[in-house]
Structure formats: C-alpha cells, structure tokens
Amino acid sequence: MKSSENREFARQARREGVMGPVLQILHIWQRRAPLLTAGALLSLLAVLIGLVLMREAGMRVAAMTLGVIVVTTGALRIFGGARVILRYTERLVTHDAMFRALADVRVWFFRNLARGAAAGLGFRRAGDLLSRLVSDVETLDGLYLRIIIPLLGACLVLPFLFIAINMVDTVLAVVVAGLFACGAFVLPLIAAMMGRREGGLVNHASAQLRIGVLDMVGGLREIATFGAEGRMLAHVRDRDDALYRAQMKQARMLAMAGAASYLCGQAAVVAVLAAALGLGLPRIAPLPAAAVLFLTVAAFETVGGLTRAGALAGSITRAAARVVAVGEMPEHAPPEGTEPAPAGTDIRFEHVSFRWSADRAPVLDDLNLDIPAGQRIAVLGPSGAGKSTLAALLLKAVAPQAGRITLGGRDIATIRDDDLRGRIAWLSQATHLFADTIRANLLLGRPDATEADLWTALEQARVADVVRDLPDGLDSWLGEGGTSLSGGQGRRLALARVLLSRAPILILDEPATGLDARTEQEFLQTLNDVTQGRTVILIAHRLTGVEKLDKVWRISDGKMVSARS
Template identity: 75%
Template sequence: MRSRTEHRHHTGRREHVFAPVLTILSIWRLRAPLLTAGCILSLLALLCGLLLTREAGIRVAGMAMGGIVITVAALRVLGVARVGLRYVERLVTHDAMFRALADVRVWFFRHLARGAAAGLGFRRAGDLLSRLVSDVETLDGLYLRIIVPLAGAVMVLPFLFLAINLVNSPLAIVIAVLFAIGAFVMPVCAAVLARRDGGLVNHQAAQLRIGVLDMVTGLREIRTFGAEGRMLANVTARDEALFRAQMRQSRALALAGGASYLCGQLAVVIVLAAALGIGGMGPLAPLPAAGVLFLTVAAFESIGGLTRAGALAGNVTRAAERVVGVDDNVRHAAPQGSAPAPAGTDIRFENITFRWSEDRVPVFDGLSLDIPAGSRVAVLGPSGAGKSTLAALLLKVVAPDSGRVLLGGEDIAGISDDALRQRMAWLSQATHLFEDTIRNNLLLGRPDASDDDLWVALDRARVGDLVRDMPEGLDTWLGEGGASVSGGQGRRIALARTLLSHAPILILDEPATGLDAETEQDFLRTLNEVTQGRTVILIAHRLTGVEQLDRIWRISGGHAVAVAR
C-alpha cells in the first residue's frame, strides 16, 4: 500500500511538472507544421554532417595510404547539402519560434485580461514584467535548444550503432552506451539540478526586478524621505542573492557538463584502442577505423549542447509554470455563452454565493438585489465588503459559486461576453490612461468614433475646453499614466472615453478616488448630468451628498441591505 501511495505521489509530481509544458505545446499547435518542418530540416542537416565527416575521415586515411576511396564530387554534394539545409533550417526554426512565442504572449495577455476588469490578477508590476518578458523568452529554448537537439540525439544513436556495428559489434555497443550516457543521462541529471536551483534563480530574478521597479517608480518618495541608501541597499542585497543562486546552479551544471564531455573523450580513446587492438575489440582495418573515429567525434560533438539543454529544461519548466500560472489568478472561470443580449436592462442578483478561495470567508452568502432599468443606485460598504466583486460578477469576469445574475430576465451565463459588454460601460477607481494621444485613448472606448463624437464626449465630461487649449488638441500626447494632465483632468478624459460607449448600463467603481473634496463633488455633479437615461450603478465607500440616486444598497455580512434615504 505504501509503495502504491508513493508511486501515485511521484506520478502526480511528474504530471504537475510537465502539465505547464504541455499547456505551452498546446498553445503552439497552430505552428505544428512549421515547427515540424524545422525539426526535419535540422535532422537532415545533422545526417549530412555525420556522413560528410565519416566519409572525409575515410578519404583522409585512404590518401595517407596512397589510395582514393571516395570521389571529391560526393564530398561536395554532402558539404553543399549540409550548408544549404543548415541555412534553411535556421530560417524555418527561428521563424517558427518567433511566431510561437507571439502566440504565448497573446495567450498570456488574454488570460491576464480576464481578471483585469475586476482588479484581479497580478498585484506587482515587477513580477508581471518578469513573466511576460523573461519567462516567455526562456520558452524559446523548449524548441530550439531542447526538442530539436533531443530529436537529433534520438536519430544519431541508432545511426551511430548501426554504422559502427558494420565494423565491430562490441565496439558499437560500448560507444552507443557512452553516447546514451552523454546524450540522455547527463542532461537528465542537469535538468534535475537546474529545476532544483532554477526556481530559486527565477524567484531571485523576479525579486530583483520588483525591487528595481519599486525604486524607479517611487524615486520621488525616496528622495523626499531621504531613503536612497536604504533602497539601494535593498536592491544590492537582492542582486547578491541572485548572484549566489546563479553560482550555485552554475557549479552543479558544470559537473554534469564535464561528465558528458568525458564520455565523448572516453569514446575516442576506446576507438583508438580498438584500432590498435588494445582491449580485446580489435584490431580494426585502417579505413574503417578512420571512419569510426571521425563518426564518433562528430556524433559526440552533435550532443555537446544537450547537457546545457538539460539545464535549460529545468528553467523552462519553471518558466512555463509561471507563464501558465496567470490562469490561477481567476478561480471562478465564467462560462462562455453564445446568446445575444436581451433588449431589457433590468438587473437582478439572485441568491448569490461567492468566495475567492476555499480558505477565505464568503464574500457573498445568499445576496439578492434588484436594479430596475434606468434607475440610479449606489452600492456602499467598507473595503473588502465585496463592492468590486459585485461589478466582477455583473461584467462576467467571474462566475458565482451558486445563484444567478440576470439581465433582462436572462442568466448572463448564457450570454456571449461581447454581447454582454456592449450593454455595459465601466469606469473604475484605477482607470488607466495610456502613453498615447488623447484621441487614441478615447478611441479605446469606440474605435469607429469620429472627431465630432470625441469632442461631444469631451464636452459632456467638461474637459473639451482644456483639450482645445492644448497646442495639438486631440493629438496631444498624454504621457505615461496620463502624466501630462492633473488627476481630475485625467479622470474626466477617462469619463469621456466611457461616455463614447452607447451602453445603457454604467458601472462606476469608486470613480472619484484620489480627488480632493471639491474636485470630487464637481466630478460627481458632471456624472449626474451626463448619465441621465442610463442605468447607473455607483460603487463607493461613502456618499458626498451631491449624487442623484433612486436607491442605496449597503453590502454587509455577505448580504445587500437597502438603506432608507
């Protein structure tokens, strides 16, 4: 019983290790023909190289003995074929890999975006950057440095054995065993070592990026509080931790690489000994001996990078885990509906139960509330009460554990995401302005909008005159995060982007966060004017007194409680 339990445990661990890699391979399935073609071209180039080296060795030996064993034309054919195949193989494999990595980035972004609308996903920009850049780039080694070289080793092993077996069977067995150790055993050892240490290296690299990003983005606060020395010491400590992890990994991998190299050198020594009749496996005839010697050298040279590939395999599996891990940030995947959105816009949360994870208390426990079409409601509550979770459920970013969210009397689970979000517009507490022009920031809300539409939206958000006074008008560059405008001005530009949508339902999640009291009230008055005729769901900690509302709900204890006005 114990051995069966241990077997299941180890099997589960192996499945866990390879599952992210299999996910990456499934993302690459559309590139399978191109990837396969590159691998075949690589094998043909390798085969030509082996034949060329073997026959060249026989020719050199024959010339030394005063005879010609193979024509120059044959060598030229093999040489030209090898060069041509290698050139085309590089073009095809690298093109395939660039396309495959682009597919991974698109997949990563799409799965990240599933949680972004509700403020979910990554909380640390440095970690996100590390996954999106470093970890995705590491995955190119899965094909170029692992799959293709490994396929070559699998082809070379039987070819090497059969070629030497024609000369001497015992020698063929010994060389094949040494080749298998160098090509497969040592890389596996390197992979185990790299996986053991590679996780620490990746973690320390991510920590360093986080520290550097924190220092750069918080430079103003650091200077204000005189904390330059402390922040620099923190980054330096993280850099040293990364260096120690890398050195530990490098020492272990150097041992595995050295062992693989010794296998190749030992194989050459054994072939020379057999040629001289030492060790009971010879003597060999001069011409076959030369061919075996040259072939052995070429075969072991072809696997020279496999130990490094084994080391890379450990890093690749870790990188694959981190990339695929973006899916772990959204526990409740919403079903993919296909029905069109109904004409009605009445909203009903019906006996909703929801929790973000099993080890956390429920956010909602039987929550129910109605929002009639065209009404203006506020949803109040302290941080963590579930106000933004309510928006996430309505936007179908996540699905409830139980209960239903109805739109126009229909369960939104069956409505397609695109159709549902055409009925809703969202303005969040962390609305982002992109490092682009005002025009392009606005067009995010409605790509087909004309300049007249943009100006109407800006005027309704009471920021049109400001944009007109700018030297380049709509083509004014906003800078990173809208750095060229104030917080209130940036929030109004974001409001104009939301107003461009014809959605009949507006979800306003803490839209005035970060504004001073006067600017907040002025902004909310603008909202009162420009949202007439639409269903408005205002999510807030508190009310300022200027809101025009039909009903107020307070989230408390996982339920929605109506508040008397």
C-alpha cells in the first residue's frame, strides 16, 4: 500500500469513532429487535442446558467408575435432546434474524446512497461503493453472531461457573472463574484494541483493490490504446500485495488471540486436575472433580471464539463506520419539505447564490430568473459556468446559500421532494440505461404505465419502430448501459422514459451529448415536437439552430444575461 494511501487511511481512522457507527447499525436493526432478542434468549438457554448436561455427564462417568448411580441415563437423554433442539432452533432464529437485519442495512444504504447522490454525494468510486455494499455489510454479521451472542453467553456462564464450582471449593472457583473472565473478557478486549488498525487496513486494502480492478476493467480500451497494460497490471498487483500483507497481519493477530484463549482454558483444566490430586490447591473428591472438569471444558468452549472475535472487532467497527458514512450529508444538502406541490408551474429564481465549497468561487451569484409556465428557454454557457448547478438547485438536489427558488409561488424548500420531482422530469447528458428489459427501463419513469402508454412514449420519441424490430419487443434485454442500442437510439429511449412521466416541466441537460451532428439535429427536432405545452429548460454549450425557443439566456460570472429574445 502506498504511503499516501496509508496517510489517508490514518486520517480517516482518526475521524471515525468506535461506538458511534456501531450504535447506528443497531438503530437500523431495531425493527428486528424481537427476532434478534429471541435468538439471543434461545442461545443463552442452549448454553445453560449444555453446561448442565456436561456437568451431569461428568458426574455420571465418575459415578460409573466408582460403581454408584448419581445421574440416570434418562436425565442425560432429556438434557441432550433439549440441547440439540435448542441449538438447532437458535441457529435457525439467529441466522434468520441476521439475514433480515443485513437486508435492512442494504436497503438503508441504498436509500441514503440515492439521497446522497441527489445532494452531490453520488460520485464515489464504484469499487469503493461495491466494497461497502457487499464486503462491509457482510462483515457486520459478526457484530451479532460473533460478538453480541457470545458475550451474552459469557455473562451467563461466568456466574453459573463460579456458583457451581464454589459448591465444591471456593479457591478453585476463584481460580477457574478468574481464568474464564480473562479468556472471555480481558483477552478479547486487548485483541480488539490491538486488532482495530489491522482490521481497518484489511477493509481499506480490499476497497482499494476493488477500485483498481474496476478501473482497469472499465478502461480496457484506453489502456490498450496507450499500451499501459503492464503499468495498470502492476498497479493492481501492488494493491493485491497490500491486501495480502494486511490479511497476513490480521491472521497472525487471530492466531495469537486464539492461542491465548486456548491457554486460558488449558490452565483452568490443569487447575481442576491439580485440585483433584491435591497439588497446590485444596483436594476435592473424585465425583465432584469429574463434574467440575466437564463443566470447565464446556464453559471455555462456549467462549473459545471470543478472543478471535475481539481481534476481528476492528474490521467490524470499521465496516460499520464505512457503511454509515453514506448517510452523511454535505452542508449544502436541501431541507426536507412537508407541503404538497402547488398547482402552478411558474418558476422563479430570486437572488440565488451558490458555491459548491467554501474555498471555491460562487457558481451562481445573486442570480434572478423568471420562467413562466409553458415557456421554452435555453441556458447557455461554457463548462463550469453553472448550467448544471441551476438544474441541481431546481431539482432540489442542493440548496442555495442565499436567495430562494419558487414553483407556483411557493418556495421549493417547503415542498415534499417526491411531489417536486413529480412535477419535473430530467434528461441528463449521462442518462443511464439499466441492464434490464426495455419495459423495465421505461417503467422506471412511471411504474403504473400501461402497454399503450409505453408504446405512445416510444412513438413520441421516434424509437418505436426500433423496438418493434427487436425479437422480444418491449421485453428485449438491453446490455449494460444500453450497449445493444446505438447512441441515438439509447438517447431516444431515455427520452421516452422522461416523456412517460407526464411532468409539466422538462430539464434537458446537454441531451444530445455524444451524438453526431445529424443525429443531434434529428433528436432536437423530436424534442421540439414532443414537448409542446410543457415548460422546457434546455441546458447546452451551444445551439444548433433547429431548437424552438421563447428565450435564450447565458450564464456569465454567476449571473443570467439575456442572449436574444
């Protein structure tokens, strides 16, 4: 791992708390609390039955050796059967609860990702997002199954162990309980403190490797063009080596933690044997000695994985921090409105100012603009002038630092997001077509649309004939990003999806990007025909001459200047 990446990771680690993200994950899981609690209770009951079973089994074995009967075979069968049933039920419930809880985390993650994307957070690298959504979320199952459940079990076993052995000998009870507390609580805590950095490094290195691999796969054409295969492969190998080193450090930590826990258990067994022989500890009778020995072995088996889990706690807490980070919103995130959208669709920008960060110049500075309902305007300007920012503000993706924007005379900050976006349809310069059927791509704009509605939208976008010629029509499968269609056909399909929404306001942000001159003109002429009666805001670098517009504006120095009437 490069030193710059190490420094960035260290800075990130310092910013992250330990318990805050974990508590937020538990908050997301709260609707599964009854099922999670039931699983924990079943686990505790299974542990308790297992301890009783082992204690009684030890007494039975010793009694048979001495020629007496203390515990009947029937009692052991009852305890054994109960333990098997409880253990099976507990595994069923706890894993079902965990699967549901992780599904809740994924839904929460996606919702916040979508909200963050609208507020300017949607430009994270794909490999990092994939790592958070897959690896980090899956790592969180250890929080419940490897840490919470075993810790609850340890809290139950410790007093049971002490009380049961204290009935035989107090000194031995103190020694065994002390070793158990060390193996169940002290060593896992030390392992967690020592393993936090290593666990975080594994998560970070894994994410960096995914980023590198996806960058390489996505850019294969460019890599081949510039003959950079060797350099890119070496770059990925460096990240793979970094992940290997981090995993080896963690593996060594896990091995040390497991060995320390094992030694505690073996020391407890030695103490019981020493007491049975009267070596250094008060001598105890053979029958209770066998019961204590079986009980001790069973008790340490219940917490054998806690020290290893402690060493993995760093990965779990770091994974929690990376997952919940998607819910962090930037300072320019808009407020959530509570009012319905008004009937009118007049748009007004009143003294609007906006900058993306405090250390950058304002993109818009005291901008004023009136767009009456049904008017067709164009907003021109070079890259970075603020054209797309204008669309982001109107879509309530971000909020202005000064001034306000009204729709039908009402400040959009007070309007519910869903209601506002139901009035505004957006066709961006990078509209995405999903690797799904044409039907599914169209229904994204209006899930309740009928078959006739779909064909009407396709006819309006002048792409219906293309769809009819496909073997499966509306159910034809599009490749990733719509690669089975040409650029112009993909644009028209995206336009059909926008038209399907029936929104009275259309924002067309560089809608002909990537098209050749002839296809661009044909596409814009289609827009002229199918957007009649709607408010149209066309954002572009330049005009081709075929657009039908009521007004043309140009953004200059953050202000709106009329280009022509």
